[in-house]
Amino acid sequence: MSEREPVESLGGLRASLSLLRRNPDFRRLYLASFISLGGDWFLLVALFALALELTGSAVSVALLVVSQEIPFFLVSPVGGALVDRLDRKRLMVACDLVRAALCLGFLLVHDAGSMWIAYALLAAISCLSAVFDPASSAAFPNLVDDADLGPANALFGSLWGTMLALGAAAGGVVVATLGENVAFAVDAASFAASGLLLTRIQRPFSGPRDPDLEHPGIVAATVEVARYARSDHRVLALLAVKAGFGLAAGVMVLLSVFAEKVFRAGAIGIGVGDRVLMLEHAIYSVIPPEGCAAILWKDPKLGPQAAEQLRLTAADARELGVIDEIVPEPLGGAHRDPDAVARSLRAAVVRHFDELRALPVEALLEQRYQRFRRIGPTRDESSAPSSRDGRGNSRQTP
Numbered sequence: 001m002s003e004r005e006p007v008e009s010l011g012g013l014r015a016s017l018s019l020l021r022r023n024p025d026f027r028r029l030y031l032a033s034f035i036s037l038g039g040d041w042f043l044l045v046a047l048f049a050l051a052l053e054l055t056g057s058a059v060s061v062a063l064l065v066v067s068q069e070i071p072f073f074l075v076s077p078v079g080g081a082l083v084d085r086l087d088r089k090r091l092m093v094a095c096d097l098v099r100a101a102l103c104l105g106f107l108l109v110h111d112a113g114s115m116w117i118a119y120a121l122l123a124a125i126s127c128l129s130a131v132f133d134p135a136s137s138a139a140f141p142n143l144v145d146d147a148d149l150g151p152a153n154a155l156f157g158s159l160w161g162t163m164l165a166l167g168a169a170a171g172g173v174v175v176a177t178l179g180e181n182v183a184f185a186v187d188a189a190s191f192a193a194s195g196l197l198l199t200r201i202q203r204p205f206s207g208p209r210d211p212d213l214e215h216p217g218i219v220a221a222t223v224e225v226a227r228y229a230r231s232d233h234r235v236l237a238l239l240a241v242k243a244g245f246g247l248a249a250g251v252m253v254l255l256s257v258f259a260e261k262v263f264r265a266g267a268i269g270i271g272v273g274d275r276v277l278m279l280e281h282a283i284y285s286v287i288p289p290e291g292c293a294a295i296l297w298k299d300p301k302l303g304p305q306a307a308e309q310l311r312l313t314a315a316d317a318r319e320l321g322v323i324d325e326i327v328p329e330p331l332g333g334a335h336r337d338p339d340a341v342a343r344s345l346r347a348a349v350v351r352h353f354d355e356l357r358a359l360p361v362e363a364l365l366e367q368r369y370q371r372f373r374r375i376g377p378t379r380d381e382s383s384a385p386s387s388r389d390g391r392g393n394s395r396q397t398p
Helices: 012-022 022-055 059-083 088-108 112-143 146-157 158-178 180-199 216-230 234-264 266-272 287-297 302-309 314-320 337-355 362-372
Strands: 277-279 326-329
Touching: 012 146, 022 059, 022 088, 022 146, 022 158, 022 277, 059 112, 088 112, 088 180, 112 146, 146 158, 146 266, 146 287, 158 180, 158 314, 180 302, 216 362, 234 362, 277 314, 277 337, 287 302, 326 337, 337 362
Parallel strands: 277 326
Antiparallel strands: none
16 A cells, blocks of 8 residues: 555554554554553552562552552642643653652562552652653644544544553463562563653654743643533543542452452452453443544444444343353443342352352363453354344444
8 A cells, every 4th residue: 555545545443553554653652652551550460469468458459549549630630731831752751761760669568567668659650640641642643644633542542441451461460470570670661661662753742832821720720621521511421430430449459359368369360350240231342432433434423333333232241251240230220229239239249259269279260261262252254244233133334
């Protein structure tokens, strides 16, 4: 394909791959963000395993979650202000290099009495992530041409969810096979690699800035964002979902405790689950349907069709082998009767725990291996319709 062929002539997926191939500056920023986000989850799994190994207490794991979430929340407005005022490239490189050095500091944590070092270091790394993440989001539109903004947005939109899965799983494997100290060293090296990639980017990370332009203060900017969110319910919904995930992050404490104390699965058990349950009306995806539609068909408005192809529902996930059980909800949804849902969920979780605890380690390992082998069964596309509606009728895919 000619280098001069316009991106509009390419399919959505081909346009995304073409962007990564044609634009080395965007490719380096994308890889740097890929490494940075993956490193965050990679590190957290290693720290969870270390905390339980040294203290045996779920409180220590909870303090790690607090050390990560609260500093990120408090520093994010400051990070946004810095991104608007300072050189973004230098700011991001500095964040990566300092995070690399801080990761090596975890090697000093060797007993319960030194766990405070881990809390302090994780809080510092989280503060730097609160600066790096908005800088990355603000920088990439300046590294691509207008025709490439759709594929670029789609690629970045899918990055966070993808690295949540890959980073945690990779962290669990490395810790289980090589130990926490190797994981910390690998994470430090990944941040250094991210910084090196950023230094090789040639295009400016921001447009021309007016030196006489006065930026609003942090408080004023935060108030302005709150007012804008109230005026646009879509923005408010997105903020609420993100805040809800942050509040629910405490569940990760239970995951690590069960993996280590109940099932003796170690770090792999923290990063990889033996059973996955899903509420009846929940959805399961690492990319928004609009982002998928932008990649495949260059049109985010085809989100409903993309959602159908992604097979986001609990029934779809169960059929594909991604989850192991669907927990029923009351008529109208879980919010209609939270107590009933909590009871159903508790009964399902306890039942699965009892089943897994009765199995020997060898059987657990084999079952886990076979579970992941069964995910995503294939079929002959020549004899299978591309999609079906609720009555089983075939539909045309864009």
